[in-house]
Amino acid sequence: MSTILPSDLPVMSLAEVLDFLEREFPQMHAGGRSYHLEAVGPLSARMRMDHHERHLRPGGTVSGPSMMALADLVLYAAILANIGPVALAVTTNLSFNFLRRPGATGLVAEARLLKLGRRLAVGEVAIASRGSDDLVCHATGTYSIPPA
Amino acid sequence: MSTILPSDLPVMSLAEVLDFLEREFPQMHAGGRSYHLEAVGPLSARMRMDHHERHLRPGGTVSGPSMMALADLVLYAAILANIGPVALAVTTNLSFNFLRRPGATGLVAEARLLKLGRRLAVGEVAIASRGSDDLVCHATGTYSIPPA
Amino acid sequence: MSTILPSDLPVMSLAEVLDFLEREFPQMHAGGRSYHLEAVGPLSARMRMDHHERHLRPGGTVSGPSMMALADLVLYAAILANIGPVALAVTTNLSFNFLRRPGATGLVAEARLLKLGRRLAVGEVAIASRGSDDLVCHATGTYSIPPA
């Protein structure tokens, strides 16, 4: 970490990350667009998830797998924006605490990288329902960064 | 645990669990049927995931979120079969280690409950590609069981 | 959560929590005092760990188990301060990401509760070397709160 200066980050703009994701991950839009990257920053990213019928569970709550996909995507976007498209990070570990049942509304996920090393990146994600400060899910993830 | 005798488990048959899931979780088939519960047993369950285009990622690998949904579903089915449909368990924690990239083939998930208490159930899931013994993903999960 | 107002928290003062820990957990000082609770607040607590020879590993780094004990203790203190000594929370899950090797110096752990429900509390801990902002370890924990 000692050689990474936050002032150099991120190395990709929001538009560049969006272009990359469109090109390389069209599957993230399977079933209709619902994951929207809103911002990238130094060691961070923010993604919105609009809710569709297919994300809901009995009782009108957003499904766990939808939130898990959201967490993985926003962490991936944060790493991509901050290391550039030179290497494709591979998810090695994801851990989730489900805190409250979200209502049938959109979600906002804020990712923050806790470590951005040469071989591993680790980050956390806080997910809340839109317009609320109460977290519905907290996640941590580890990604392996292939050799250049 | 002291009052649960394995000989009393599971309390629901495979057909009963399948009926329950069809009725209560039609969303698990959103986009087409791919998750198939194959067996339930004492503190255990097995589920198959057929792969569809929407589950794939660049390079022809099954996506992480598809495997996470599979792990959550098979653990839920194992708990349901072993405590009965009296209460709906709620996922509180899921943790995943992604071990190898699966090929573009179906997956088999074996769930085993490590604890089945009155308030909490904890289990692990081993996921392999069909016809292979090498694990592609290992998961653990904790579920909160509401008061009767 | 809806009935807990942050303005009512914590329900125990730092002195009360310290008294309780001295009385109920003398083992936390086995081998010599090194864990010092410094503050409790609404859904939070801070604990310092002085380093002793027995906490070190080859290369002069603080051992993982010392950090794990620190994380568990500070989360426990945060819960205790915020629910009171009416019930003894039981650790059900702890998950750690080790981010950088700490030097042979003391550590500071900041705990924040993400959820304080009637049955479960969930929190996260950020651990840094004293005088540094770089995290050496990040932890999340879940605690079961027995019925009153």
Place this chain on the structure above:
Amino acid sequence: MSTILPSDLPVMSLAEVLDFLEREFPQMHAGGRSYHLEAVGPLSARMRMDHHERHLRPGGTVSGPSMMALADLVLYAAILANIGPVALAVTTNLSFNFLRRPGATGLVAEARLLKLGRRLAVGEVAIASRGSDDLVCHATGTYSIPPA
């Protein structure tokens, strides 16, 4: 994994691993010997923990941190035995589910490696009280293997 044949594993004998741990980790015996490596095998290891006063908690139960140290040590030993002392693996992630309160007795930990790659090793540990089959703790861990 494709190049590692189980018939070649482990690459170190129990005596060699014990010698290495004595030499490189004398701190594991701080406060008195209680962790005893009993066996190493292909992708596996077994370690016993004798209980001492300093490992106990109120109610006569073995402390969580003692079990966490045990899990970390037995996974480390399993990796060491199977890759040899050429590189020192570094713990990057540990995740624990505490399943039952152990009594005031010794523990046995069985480690199994789920993946032994060139850069990462992942394993799980099952901990039970001596003479019992009921797990008291289940852990998973990830270790980074430095370049040769």
